[in-house]
Amino acid sequence: MSEYLAKPLAFPQTMPAGYTALEDEPRFDPERHLQIEMPERVISLAEFGYSDDEITACPTPFGATSVFRLLSDEGAAALLEVAGKLEAFTTSNARIARNVRGGAYRSKFLRDLCLCPEITNAMSQIAGLPLLPHTLPHQLGHLNYNPKVVGENVDKWHVDTLRFDYVMFVTDPKSVEGGEFQYYLGTKEEASDRAKRGKPLDPDRIVSPDMPGPGYAVLQQGNMVVHRAKGLSAPGNRITMVNGYVPQDIRFPDFTRFDQLYMVDPPHCASTEFARHMAWMARERLDGDLATLPFTDDKERLAAQFDEMSALLADTAARLRAAGEVEVEHFGDG
Numbered sequence: 001m002s003e004y005l006a007k008p009l010a011f012p013q014t015m016p017a018g019y020t021a022l023e024d025e026p027r028f029d030p031e032r033h034l035q036i037e038m039p040e041r042v043i044s045l046a047e048f049g050y051s052d053d054e055i056t057a058c059p060t061p062f063g064a065t066s067v068f069r070l071l072s073d074e075g076a077a078a079l080l081e082v083a084g085k086l087e088a089f090t091t092s093n094a095r096i097a098r099n100v101r102g103g104a105y106r107s108k109f110l111r112d113l114c115l116c117p118e119i120t121n122a123m124s125q126i127a128g129l130p131l132l133p134h135t136l137p138h139q140l141g142h143l144n145y146n147p148k149v150v151g152e153n154v155d156k157w158h159v160d161t162l163r164f165d166y167v168m169f170v171t172d173p174k175s176v177e178g179g180e181f182q183y184y185l186g187t188k189e190e191a192s193d194r195a196k197r198g199k200p201l202d203p204d205r206i207v208s209p210d211m212p213g214p215g216y217a218v219l220q221q222g223n224m225v226v227h228r229a230k231g232l233s234a235p236g237n238r239i240t241m242v243n244g245y246v247p248q249d250i251r252f253p254d255f256t257r258f259d260q261l262y263m264v265d266p267p268h269c270a271s272t273e274f275a276r277h278m279a280w281m282a283r284e285r286l287d288g289d290l291a292t293l294p295f296t297d298d299k300e301r302l303a304a305q306f307d308e309m310s311a312l313l314a315d316t317a318a319r320l321r322a323a324g325e326v327e328v329e330h331f332g333d334g
């Protein structure tokens, strides 16, 4: 099958049990709330130390960007107001002390911001391939809030359970001490190896991009770039937002860590969101086959496409059944 750009999957029409819509919130207006400026620099996966084979296995050689602006002052203020209202719904997991996931169900502002086509187009241009807002609603507009304990990291060293995402400051990073977003100029294998041996990451290769204000972000191939959010060194308010994307060309192998998401999101959301995502992927692959199948006597080739589809569906069923108690993966605080 040649390149096939999937049709987007609509956001669910119904709300999962336990979620209610925010009542009084600002209305997202791209004209007033966006101020998209392209990053000056893009760092390739090769610069992170990945081999040619590892890079070929990824949808793009793109690694991460320098800091760029996404929101206007008015947009940043509106998002801060929404994040304040959503703070009542923070949860904890083994990696993050206080986060809000699934905020895109509760807040129309957050949902409209995360699904905004202007931002999606800009992220596609930067990453070098067409992207769509993530098809799992819990991978949209993830919000991190600083832990109540000063010094405790907001999030440990890790790679993401999705392929592409941007990390954006919601609060003013200049108004607090510490709380930097950091990434590591090394591979995830190196980080994992060091964590297993109890050896900290090489401090000379830890990068803390200078975030000039709220509404500024870094886009990354999140499942390849090792990153973390440092704790505050004095009391303060630090909120960041992470928005996820999937490649629009659905020939790229899926990269959804359902086993991990099942541990951090409510099971009725994680399960059904994953089932919807895989059904979408299967539907789009079949549509892609219908659009591109040539007349051929090579029935082996045709059969192979059906084998691939059966394997995708069987694997989805197996992963749904297998999800249960597993460790939430990270590389620690070192």
Ligand SMILES: [Fe+2]
Pocket: 158, 159, 160, 222, 227
């Ligand atoms: Fe992350």
